Amino acid sequence: MTVKSSAEIVVVGGGIMGLSVAYHLARAGVRDVVVVDKSYLCGGASGRNGGGVRAQWSSESNIRLMQESIRICSEFASEMKINVWFRQGGYLFLTRSESRAEQLRASVALQQSCGLRTELLTPREAKRIVPELDTTGVALASYNPDDGVVFPWPFVWGYAQAAQKLGVEVHTHTEVLGFDTANVGTRIEAVRTSKGRIATHTVVNAAGAWSPEVARMLGVELPNTPHRHEICSTEPLKPFLKPLVADLDTGLYFSQSMRGEIVGGVSNEQVPHGVDHQSSARFLGLYASALMRTVPILGAVKVLRQWSGCYDLTPDANPIVGPVDEVEGFHQASGFMGHGFMMAPVMGKLLAQYLVEQTALPLFDRWNLRRFKEGRLLSEGMIIG
Template sequence: MPSPPRPSSPAAFRVLPPSADVVIVGGGVMGASIAFHLAEAGVRDIVVVERGELACGSSGKPIGGVRAHFSDPLNIELGLRSLRAFQDFPHRPGADIRLDTVGYLFLITGEGQAAEFTESVRLQNSLGVPSRLIDAAEARRLCPYLSTEGLVAAVHSPTDGHARPGLVVHGYADAAAGAGVRFATHTRVTGMDISGDRVSAVHTDSGTVTCSTVICAAGAWSARIGVMAGVDLPVRPVRRQLAFTERLSPAAPRIPFTIDFTSSAYFHNSDDGLLFGLADPRQPDGFDTTWSPEWLELFQDVVRRRAPALASMPIADGWAGLYEVTPDHNALIGRAAELSNFLYATGFSGHGFLQAPAVGEVVRDLHLGREPCVDITPMSADRFRSGAASRPEAHIV
């Protein structure tokens, strides 16, 4: 199976300096966004440490959904701020990310779901998100592949859509490199030195970097980084798989990013075909990213009822990536209570790509001692110690 396409980038080079003001662990979308926002704010002497190539982890897997459709104010605000940043990406930082504002379409098959989505839409509308509840017939007009049998309603969020994650990562990284950020790729973190309540150095398989601040943006590997610093980051890796159809003739209509909420099956346009995905509830934790064609049977079983034509479409390719899942499926963002110079942004449970621009702003402000644009106190990793974990968000894509 071929690997996901990744654009080449002048930012991806192997340089590990002996010291840095800020060490960011993780060269995915979160690490690149944080590096860009710090450099833009005038922070100098930043190094990003990445175990492989930039975007080689989950950030390079092109699901690419971007949305503000959530059921709580904090995630809505992070999504909305990020949507605006994605729209402005050609100007800041300056890259084409192939943003396609086709909207999101959530399919509802139960009256209880309909009631919950009605409340979510009311909240979203109050915060400036133009989502709306629609009937099954309108859902089918938006997505002609749908069968309306058993479909109670749907929610359409027209300003959402999808972009190319690899282009976003490299857009941020190239701009950050232009501002002096150094990227140490193929460099694995192996340990940390702790002096009192601070991290004083980061050890890697390419050498040691003394530092003033460490920021963990290591995605599915964050729990391991936390252990090195003595910080509990409850993140577990879970495999998620997707597939691409062969080129379709006639061409697929331009459709929303469509999600069957009950099953988690989703699909959207991708080049000259469609992208398919589904979260397998039986998937065990682990770092396995082997793509299994048998997984397609799960997807096909669902879409035979909801979008029958998709079940027989020929598949050209597929691959697997890792979700970074927390116990309540909400992110971990904050400063460690144990170490005053250890910050983290991880555990996004499928929402990291779409929230990366706003989270880059938040971590920038935390580092600079400024009040962040949103109150991220509920995202503290300490919430699991205090029993204040929030209600789980839908974590489909």
């Protein structure tokens, strides 16, 4: 099947971010949107992640965005008519060093001032939420009961189906190969794909870990770097674990799915940067020892499946969103590190609003690519992995 010859907006990348943007554009009345993806839906990080959704952050913008995203998640199944297995068992964060505990105190105070139900917990209080925890070495914990976990695949399919119903064309196995431009490369005329040329003046780069590659086709340099992150899933166990547990010092995180599997991962800083979807024995060793130290009774559980995906890292742990100065009509929606899945519901809505109404959003100014040139780097302390 060839692509249509022209479109109002072309979205590069049919992961959660691109599909959320496309869906919200169509909902806002833009009828001529095309999404192209070189792989299958869920082939990128959106089909390879832990499905964690949380409002516990260290910056006010992330807290407020995620309050809205969690609200969208809670209505997603009824709105999209698809079960996304959304379960609000909370996130339990653990810290082991005094310096991180200090940062956690500040983050929790900020979250509470934004209206979150987050509580600071002593190690003993954390055991009330997960009695199986070994809290040796844990300095402080925090818990927000409204955080949760979704099953990522139906979430992606839900956006894709809903967007298509509203007239969006979604082309999988369709790779963007380049762009035609005018005005010495500063204006987009068309997107060249493996299935034909689409004339357009507006493109959203939602290619995740591949977004620098796509931007480079237009001569735009993004500072993002792909970084492989591994994850695994065990045999199903009788439900016992309510929250997603995340250790801010080791990067360990794990939750129990609605099917009973323990799904989780851990930081592995020795992985070189670059797109890579391999699995390693080293990861299993790191994960197993961190998990057994935290919940010793899981020492006997059998790992059934192991896979990996790419985080899309930026130098200041904040994404790159909105227009770029170099090329008119070229919009970014990338650099979402290890938390783009949870951000996509709200980001898709905001980016679509921006594209339709052309109203300046302060958030997009903060997250603009230009901040790297201007030295206005941001920060975020509650990053996992």
